Amino acid sequence: MTKQRVTQMLGALFLVGSLCVGAAGCAVFPAEGIGVSTGPSTTPRTPKPSTGATADDSVRVTYPAPNADPNQNFGDLYLPRGRHEPGTVPLVVLIHGGGWKNRASLKYMADVAAGLRDAGLAVWNIEYRRVGSGGGWSTTFTDVGNAVDHVPALAGAAPMLDTANVILVGHSAGGQLAAWAATRRTLPQGAPGVTWAPGGGPSVTPRAFVSMAGVLDMRTSSRLNDHVRNALGGMPDQVPDRYALANPIQRIDPAMPSVAIHGSKDAVVPASEATAFVDAAREQGAPSLLMQLNGAGHGTPATTRSRWWPAIRDAIVTLATRGFGALAASPPR
Numbered sequence: 001m002t003k004q005r006v007t008q009m010l011g012a013l014f015l016v017g018s019l020c021v022g023a024a025g026c027a028v029f030p031a032e033g034i035g036v037s038t039g040p041s042t043t044p045r046t047p048k049p050s051t052g053a054t055a056d057d058s059v060r061v062t063y064p065a066p067n068a069d070p071n072q073n074f075g076d077l078y079l080p081r082g083r084h085e086p087g088t089v090p091l092v093v094l095i096h097g098g099g100w101k102n103r104a105s106l107k108y109m110a111d112v113a114a115g116l117r118d119a120g121l122a123v124w125n126i127e128y129r130r131v132g133s134g135g136g137w138s139t140t141f142t143d144v145g146n147a148v149d150h151v152p153a154l155a156g157a158a159p160m161l162d163t164a165n166v167i168l169v170g171h172s173a174g175g176q177l178a179a180w181a182a183t184r185r186t187l188p189q190g191a192p193g194v195t196w197a198p199g200g201g202p203s204v205t206p207r208a209f210v211s212m213a214g215v216l217d218m219r220t221s222s223r224l225n226d227h228v229r230n231a232l233g234g235m236p237d238q239v240p241d242r243y244a245l246a247n248p249i250q251r252i253d254p255a256m257p258s259v260a261i262h263g264s265k266d267a268v269v270p271a272s273e274a275t276a277f278v279d280a281a282r283e284q285g286a287p288s289l290l291m292q293l294n295g296a297g298h299g300t301p302a303t304t305r306s307r308w309w310p311a312i313r314d315a316i317v318t319l320a321t322r323g324f325g326a327l328a329a330s331p332p333r
Contacts, residue, residue, distance in 0.1 A: 056114055058125070063150035065143050069134060075126035075147055076106060077154060078117035084160035091161050092116055093148055093183075093206075097172025099211075099227035100140055100326075102133035111304045119317050122161055124154060128177075137233045137242055138192035144177050145184060145193035151204045164216075168209040169319045171302040172269065173227065175214015177249035179258065182209035182252065186253050191245050192328040208257035208287075208324050210316060212301035215269055216260065216277035218247040224270075250279050257287040257324035261312060263296030287324050291315060291332055323328035 058076040059263035065073045080089060094113055098104020106127045115124040128143035129135035135143070148168070155161040170178030185201050186191050195203060215221045215228065219236045222228040229235055232242045244250055258281060274290060281288035293300055293308045301305050304313075311332040318327045 008141055016171055020301070056110055058110075058113065058117075058123075061150075061154065063126075063147050063153075065146040069129060072129045072133060072135075073143060073146070075124050075150075076110070076113065077121040078113050078125065078159055079156070079160065080117055080120050080122060086159040087155075087162045087164075089120075089122045089160040089162055090155075090165040090167065090207075091114055091122045091124060091151065091163070092278070092316065092320065093166060093168045093175035093178075093181075094123050095144065095170035095177045096125075096127075097170065097174040098130070098133050099225075100135065100173045100231035101227065102135070103131040104130075109174075109302060112171075112302055115304045115309070115313055116316060121317060121320055124151065124156070130327055131230045136231055137239075137246075139193040140231065141177070141180065141246065142182050145195055145202075148181050148184075148206075149203045163204065164207075165320065166204055166206045167316065168206045169212065169316060170210070170214060171212040172298065173215055173231070175211035175216065176218065176246070176248055178209045179211055179214065179216060180246055180251070182206045182256050182258075183248075183251050183253040186251065187245065193305065206256070208319055210258065210259045210261065210319065211274065211277075212261045212312070213263060213266055213269055213272065213298050214248070214260065217273045218243055219249075219250045220273055221269060249273075249280055252277075252281050252284050252286055254285040257319075259289045259291060259315065259319060259324075259327070261291040261292045261293065261315070263298065263300045263303050265295055266298045268298040287328065289331060 004023045060074055061077050062070050062074045094109050096104060097104050106125050109125055113125040116123050126144070126147040128147065129139050151166060152163055155163045155250045168178040168182045185205060187194050189198055218228045218232070222235055231240055232246060236243045260274035260278050262271045264271050271292065278288045278290040296308055300308060301312055303309065315327060315332045
């Protein structure tokens with residue numbers, strides 16, 4: 001490893017927070033004693049935190065969840081370079097897809113995270129338990145809710161973060177999870193993802209959410225393959241209560257702005273789901289914008305090498321820095 005690389009890694013750690021004094025190899029953030037980890041461990045699964053920078057200069061952070069698995073309940077935190085005043089940097093919570101299955105991980109969103117970081121945003125690229133690795137209904141949803149709830153603890157260690165300016169961005173199944181997590185405040189008590197006492201609310205209310213090729217009508221997608229069926233444990237007529245709690249088009253929050261980015265040639269999730277969702281959201285008074293990528297496929301929105309990426313990046317940056325009104329006033333083309 002070169003001297004320059006060592007310096008970069010140490011710099012990433014310095015940005016996140018101070019090392020703790022305690023158990024060997026432990027780094028604990030000032031807020032809630034939550035540590036950062038170098039990545040999945042080959043040792044027995046224990047909650048003891050450790051510290052390290054990842055290959056792309058992000059820092060891996062574990063987050064608490066019921067019966068947490070530190071090999072899956074973590075995220076990579078990307079912080080923009082340079083010095084920033086406290087509470088001035090918007091945060092994107094990035095949620096990967098992959099059909100809610102364990103065949104995909106947060107790794108494929110690393111380029112998106114780095115691209116947004118380089119555009120001046122902070123990014124919390126989260127992992128969660130998926131079908132085949134302890135996830136599915138309802139663990140996957142509970143994990144994502146807890147990862148979003150962890151944002152204030154991240155800000156305790158990285159004061160630059162503006163916790164009042166959080167955008168949720170998800171691709172494919174992650175688009176569904178972003179929509180679901182953004183509207184958690186409307187969930188009934190006892191539902192997966194409700195982590196607050198009666199009369200309370202989530203610790204983070206996003207400013208908006210962005211669905212990139214997202215599954216926004218789970219009933220429609222349940223007929224196309226087994227992904228939704230495996231994630232929710234059945235078809236809509238078998239587990240209707242679960243669809244009512246998880247399906248974005250059934251759970252529109254009129255006060256939550258949204259942006260649906262979808263390729264016209266998407267062969268995995270029909271573009272009609274994005275169109276139907278935006279129409280339904282607008283009918284209920286929710287600010288919503290459709291960004292159609294003519295000729296693009298399912299993976300395009302999460303591909304930083306595509307010709308559409310600059311417009312996608314700029315839309316997310318505008319949403320995070322200037323708000324939905326500014327984006328709607330000058331929509332990307």
